[in-house]
Amino acid sequence: MSSKPSLSLIGGGLVGSLLAQQLARRGFSVDVFEKRPDPRMAGFAGGRSINLALAERGLQALRSAGLAEEVLQRAVMMRGRMVHTPDGRSGLQRYGVDDSEVIWSVSRGGLNMWLLDAAESAGARFHFGQGLVAADFDAGRMRLVDAGGTERVFDAPVLIGADGAGSTLRSAMNAYRALGERVEWLGHGYKELEIPPASELSPELLEHGGGHDQFAIEPNALHIWPRGGYMCIALPNTAGSFTVTLFLPAQGPYPSFATLPDARAAETFFRHDFADLLPLLPRFGTDYDTHPVGTLATLYLERWHLDGRALLVGDAAHAIVPFHGQGMNCGFEDTVSLARLLDGNDPAEAFAEFQRLRQPNADAIAAMALENYVEMRDSVADPRYLAKRELGARLAARAPEHFMARYRMVTFTHLDYAYALERGRAQDMLLDQLLRDSSDPAGVDLDVAVATLKATLPPLPALRRGR
Known part of the structure; x- marks a missing residue:
């Protein structure tokens, strides 16, 4: 443990508590500073959606924390979208091929409290009611204030911000050195x-x-x-x-x-x-x-870190709109990647590699979340969308090594978000081509379509899924 730096995390929400657990398990000395009171004592008051969509990427992170089964026992399975039309009709559009490909509705507050327990059991120390006021990155110190207005100074040679879209640490970092922040x-x-x-x-x-x-x-x-x-x-x-x-x-x-x-x-x-x-x-x-x-809003940053002194993760680095249900899942994926990179590496090298690996994927899921808003509010009831969806399902059944709907790649595999975005657009162009002369999927010769698919697109990478 002596060779590993002490780490100070700002934010004890979902991503912060899971990251604390991942790091403490690897032998890091971890202190977490959270401005709100302990929700296990004061009750959860997150001020945001009370339930979230948990998918495979988030589940895999929870498996690594030993929490997946406990969480799933308290979650509600969602097989797909139940679309309600203006005339009062409804119909289910499945997310996956069967009940092995579902997402889960989970309580934000409950999940946060389970993660806090897990992080403390792993050895992380939590300091509640402590809000970040300022950070001196050159001296490796930070100033915190409690609910009563009392300020204290802590040594913090390595700071990690998991304090959400309104990150106080991000503001301090940006004041020290411009991060190239853009909010859309x-x-x-x-x-x-x-x-x-x-x-x-x-x-x-x-x-x-x-x-x-x-x-x-x-x-x-x-x-x-x-x-x-x-x-x-x-x-x-x-x-x-x-x-x-x-x-x-x-x-x-x-x-x-x-x-x-x-x-x-x-x-x-x-x-x-x-x-x-x-x-x-x-x-x-x-x-x-x-x-x-x-x-x-969507948050974009050119820089996620200040060499090895400070790093942003989760929504603090790449907040996205909620329409793909991937914000939490992406943040959880961050924690697994960062903990692995920090284990045995200098923080400056680990932080730089973390941004190199994760930033293209964060940008990709941001784009797909925006596109999914249009799909959810409009396309799910559009005949053209439904025709492409049906033809895609037929291609996936006939040639699963060459075709998988983008939603399934994002939600049920560990393929990079950036790959899912690129492959999904290529597949969409192919579906448009195959349906150019007929809006009815049944009118498309499936043998010709499969041959065209295999001639046009390479096989999918080996799919990584947790079971």
Whole structure:
């Protein structure tokens, strides 16, 4: 242990606590400073979505922490997208080929607390109620303040920032040396609502909505109400409720959050555009008027580190919009990569290699998350999209070594995000070519299509999946 540097982590959220566990297991001396109180004592108050989509990349990181089985026992499986059309119909679009390829709805607060326990068991030390005020990178010290305003100085020769999209450490690093920061705002916001457990709804509503035991609607799906330009989604919680998120333009003509300033205006909008969803939201007025409108943006940095003195990981380095469900999964993948690189290497070399390996993949998933917003709110109900999706599924069944839908590459394998982006675009061009003369996948000669696929694209790399 004496040959390994002491590490100070800023942020004890999901990525910070998992990284602390990964590093402590490797024998590093790890101190974590978190501005909020310990959620295991004070209760979780993250101020963001209460559930998250856990996929293979995140699961693999949790396996390495010995937490995967515990987390999955408290998660809800989601087989695919349940698409709700304006006329009240719904249908499931599977994410994968079968139930071996699913994603999981997991509690943000619960997961954070399990990770804190795991990190402490591995030897990491947590200091709650300690917010970063300033960092002296030349002297290797930082100044922290507690809730009462008392300031303290800590030695911190190596700092790692896992303090999220609004990272205080990033601000300090950028003031010391420009990081090339660029923030691209989406121009759309979000507001969270809730479908309560079935026991809190009337039997008539459950019969109409197809209630499932304690859940008011199908529990094993991510529900989408796509409306072209905006949408609602709903993720299940283990207690039987659903977290519903409305995504709308922040400004502009109706509908936008600017034109729907209160529950009264929003309810009229919902009665017209989400008529089947509104009856399942008995606390709609209270939720709409009391829940804030969240902002959405993508963060890009040219530099993630200051030689071996400071590094940013997770959302602090590469925050993305949530529409591919990969923000947490990408951050968890960061922790595995960084812990491996730091083990036996000088921090400056490890940090530089970490950025070299991870930055192209962070940029790729940022691009795919933006594209997936358009797909979710519009394309999932578009006949052309559905035709390409069906033909892609047929090609994947006939030639699995040459074709895999991009979503499956991102969600169910460990292939680099950058590869998935490039391969997905090449496959999309091929599907457009094959459907050039017919919009019906059944009209495409599958033998010719497979031959064209194999002549056009090389085989997929060996797929790495955790089981």
